[in-house]
Amino acid sequence: MDSPVHLRTVVALLGGFPALAGADLSVSAGEAVLLRGPNGAGKSTLLRLCAGLVAPARGDAFVLGYDLSTDRRSVRRRVGLLGHAGFLYDDLTVSENVTFAVKAAAGDVGAISGALDRLGLSGRLASTQAGVLSAGQRRRTALAALVARAPELWLLDEPHAGLDAEGRDVLDDVVADARSAGATVLLASHDSDRARRLASREVFVAGGLVHDREHASAP
Amino acid sequence: MLHDATLVAAKDLRIERRSHVTSRQVAPFALLVLVLFAFALDPDRGVLDRAAPGLFWLAVVFSAVLAVQRSVAVEATDRAGDALRLAGLDPAGIFLGKAAAVAAQLFVLEALLAFGIAVLYGTTLRAPLVLVAAAVLATIGLAAAGTAYAAVAGGLGARDTLLPLLLLPVVAPVLLGATRAWEASLQGVPGEALPWLELLAAFAVLYVALGIAGYGVLQEES
Numbered sequence: 001m002d003s004p005v006h007l008r009t010v011v012a013l014l015g016g017f018p019a020l021a022g023a024d025l026s027v028s029a030g031e032a033v034l035l036r037g038p039n040g041a042g043k044s045t046l047l048r049l050c051a052g053l054v055a056p057a058r059g060d061a062f063v064l065g066y067d068l069s070t071d072r073r074s075v076r077r078r079v080g081l082l083g084h085a086g087f088l089y090d091d092l093t094v095s096e097n098v099t100f101a102v103k104a105a106a107g108d109v110g111a112i113s114g115a116l117d118r119l120g121l122s123g124r125l126a127s128t129q130a131g132v133l134s135a136g137q138r139r140r141t142a143l144a145a146l147v148a149r150a151p152e153l154w155l156l157d158e159p160h161a162g163l164d165a166e167g168r169d170v171l172d173d174v175v176a177d178a179r180s181a182g183a184t185v186l187l188a189s190h191d192s193d194r195a196r197r198l199a200s201r202e203v204f205v206a207g208g209l210v211h212d213r214e215h216a217s218a219p
Numbered sequence: 220m221l222h223d224a225t226l227v228a229a230k231d232l233r234i235e236r237r238s239h240v241t242s243r244q245v246a247p248f249a250l251l252v253l254v255l256f257a258f259a260l261d262p263d264r265g266v267l268d269r270a271a272p273g274l275f276w277l278a279v280v281f282s283a284v285l286a287v288q289r290s291v292a293v294e295a296t297d298r299a300g301d302a303l304r305l306a307g308l309d310p311a312g313i314f315l316g317k318a319a320a321v322a323a324q325l326f327v328l329e330a331l332l333a334f335g336i337a338v339l340y341g342t343t344l345r346a347p348l349v350l351v352a353a354a355v356l357a358t359i360g361l362a363a364a365g366t367a368y369a370a371v372a373g374g375l376g377a378r379d380t381l382l383p384l385l386l387l388p389v390v391a392p393v394l395l396g397a398t399r400a401w402e403a404s405l406q407g408v409p410g411e412a413l414p415w416l417e418l419l420a421a422f423a424v425l426y427v428a429l430g431i432a433g434y435g436v437l438q439e440e441s
Binding site for chain 1: 223226230233234237238293296297298299301302303304305306307308435439
């Protein structure tokens with residue numbers, strides 16, 4: 001199974017409702033795929049499924065070679081999800097949040113300082129509690145944790161949301177660098193122009209169905 | 220598992236040190252319970268003295284519910300609990316870490332409450348080794364059962380209101396065992412505390428084992 005993401009007729013239920021009603025998607029190593037579609041189409045569920053947070057109810061779902069039906073925990077440490085929530089502890093500082101995320105994922109703590117610096121979070125901001133940060137600064141903190149962790153598969157849900165112009169540029173650079181280092185990227189975004197520049201191809205999601213025409217017959 | 224447990228416990232205790240929820244809300248609540256009992260049972264101080272072990276452990280059990288709810292609430296904010304799962308931490312390590320952090324807070328609280336019953340109720344703390352042994356075993360049991368049932372309540376929804384309903388009946392053996400062990404100790408017959416210490420030890424071992432074995436499943440359902 002060479003594809004970092006390989007889904008075949010995957011159904012995923014949220015509260016008994018089929019948020020994914022038959023997802024077919026195959027992503028090659030090093031690719032950056034943009035998920036497009038209206039609100040409620042199933043993009044976020046697809047990303048959470050690939051992160052190992054949502055279990056497939058039916059179909060074949062493999063991420064980084066692991067079967068999501070039986071081995072979601074092995075996937076989690078190797079993927080990075082930037083979701084609507086930042087997964088931050090309000091009472092910990094920016095630096096402590098990033099350090100906890102990196103240590104918990106058995107990442108390289110030596111990369112933390114560089115990640116904070118790159119996202120403009122070094123100095124006074126590093127010792128500021130996450131609870132008092134702006135939405136954009138929280139987004140940068142969550143992104144810094146991903147940069148420091150350097151996952152093999154980046155799952156980005158509306159990654160530009162809440163970021164200022166400089167932050168969006170930094171994000172684009174970070175994603176480009178991750179791809180250069182061999183990482184695979186799956187992103188959902190309504191900021192189509194900017195997201196298209198990051199992506200190597202687009203996939204349309206609607207009504208819980210994923211239409212991946214390019215790789216419809218991929219293994 | 221122990222590495223993950225240490226990481227989670229250190230994180231939870233650091234959050235508590237910053238937020239002061241236990242020191243500024245749970246501890247005053249527990250002391251208030253002791254004071255209100257003192258008002259209710261006064262002027263007969265003999266009754267207060269005899270009832271001191273039960274009142275002490277009731278205050279501890281109520282405080283344990285609050286401490287466990289706080290431990291869970293920390294993970295609910297900004298879906299931080301998903302970060303624990305995304306990091307691939309060992310569920311048994313998460314369980315042990317969270318239970319250890321709750322236990323550490325309860326130990327401090329119990330020391331404060333012991334001082335409280337000595338001052339408010341005029342209780343003389345005899346046979347301290349038995350008192351401490353009972354407190355350690357009871358606290359481990361309370362923290363382990365509380366952490367496990369918080370995950371159960373999370374899976375069923377309405378965690379805040381459901382947790383006390385689920386947890387309080389379950390920890391009744393801890394309340395009984397710890398109260399009887401402390402009564403025996405305070406009455407100067409610590410030998411009679413032994414069967415109650417055995418009950419507390421069995422409860423603690425059972426819930427630590429259940430938590431280690433089942434927390435992963437509970438976490439996925441919550």
